[in-house]
Amino acid sequence: SQQGEEDPQALSIQEGENATMNCSYKTSINNLQWYRQNSGRGLVHLILIRSNEREKHSGRLRVTLDTSKKSSSLLITASRAADTASYFCATDGSNFGNEKLTFGTGTRLTIIP
Amino acid sequence: DAGVTQSPTHLIKTRGQQVTLRCSPKSGHDTVSWYQQALGQGPQFIFQYYEEEERQRGNFPDRFSGHQFPNYSSELNVNALLLGDSALYLCASSLRQGYNSPLHFGNGTRLTVT
Numbered sequence: 195s196q197q198g199e200e201d202p203q204a205l206s207i208q209e210g211e212n213a214t215m216n217c218s219y220k221t222s223i224n225n226l227q228w229y230r231q232n233s234g235r236g237l238v239h240l241i242l243i244r245s246n247e248r249e250k251h252s253g254r255l256r257v258t259l260d261t262s263k264k265s266s267s268l269l270i271t272a273s274r275a276a277d278t279a280s281y282f283c284a285t286d287g288s289n290f291g292n293e294k295l296t297f298g299t300g301t302r303l304t305i306i307p
Numbered sequence: 308d309a310g311v312t313q314s315p316t317h318l319i320k321t322r323g324q325q326v327t328l329r330c331s332p333k334s335g336h337d338t339v340s341w342y343q344q345a346l347g348q349g350p351q352f353i354f355q356y357y358e359e360e361e362r363q364r365g366n367f368p369d370r371f372s373g374h375q376f377p378n379y380s381s382e383l384n385v386n387a388l389l390l391g392d393s394a395l396y397l398c399a400s401s402l403r404q405g406y407n408s409p410l411h412f413g414n415g416t417r418l419t420v421t
Contacts, residue, residue: 227409236311236397236412237350282349292338292401292410294363297349 200283200301208306213270215301217283218263224287226259227295228268231280240268240281270303278305309334311413313398319419320388326418328383332400333411338362339381340410341373342397350397356381357403385418393420 201216219226225244229237243250243259243266250257256269270277280302284295312331320326332339338357342350352365356375375381379400385392395415402408 229412234395234415234417236414237399237410238412239409242409284349292408293340293355294352294365295340295342295350295410296352297342299349 200281200298202301203299204302204304206304206306207273209273209275211273213273213277213303213305215268215281215303217266217268217298219266219283219285219296219298220264221285221287223261223285225285226257226266227284227286228255228257228266229282229284229297231282231300233279237282273303273305275305275307277303279303311398311400311411313396313413313416315416316414317417317419319421321421322388322390324388325384325386326388328385328396328398328416328418330381330383330398330400330413332379332381332398336400336402336408336411337379338401338403339375339379340399340401341381341383342399343367344395344397344415346394353383388420390420393418 227242228240231237241252243257254271259266280300282297282300284297286295310333314329340355341353344350353367354364355362359375370386372384397415399410399412401410
């Protein structure tokens, strides 16, 4: 079963705009991660945020975590055509973030050149 | 430095048959996990292998089994295939109990059951 859901399911924006996608989850977590998947290929790890962190940055990515609302958001600034992909949040009860991951349903992001 | 490699890339099987998928982890990684991704869904955890033993298992029937070899590579076996087993099967490797060791995924094996 899926742990959570991403919102929106699909998002189309113009190149250069910012993209925001949200993730909600159901149970308590130790960390939350975001992964990107290009069509038909494997997933690529983007960023991990721990339950005691509220915000984290990595390049053009900004992730927030609200454990009281069991939700997270991923912001991609200054989007590029290469950002077109599906984005998944994943939760893990371990301290290491690499054990039994539970993925959401994903947001399909399309960047229009 | 080779990443995670999976073989074959595509496979077509008939209901009732058995299938074996293979995975070589990223160099330096000792743990292999398998995920099933149905079309339009997120990946679902099947099981994880470390030190040649199954350490954790998701909600999958016993028809799904695996193996890890001394060189850390792994196999996923599925017996008595059902149409619903059609999916992308993803292998991911990591370093056991590594704080800075997120999952590295292969490009998957696309299994079609007819």
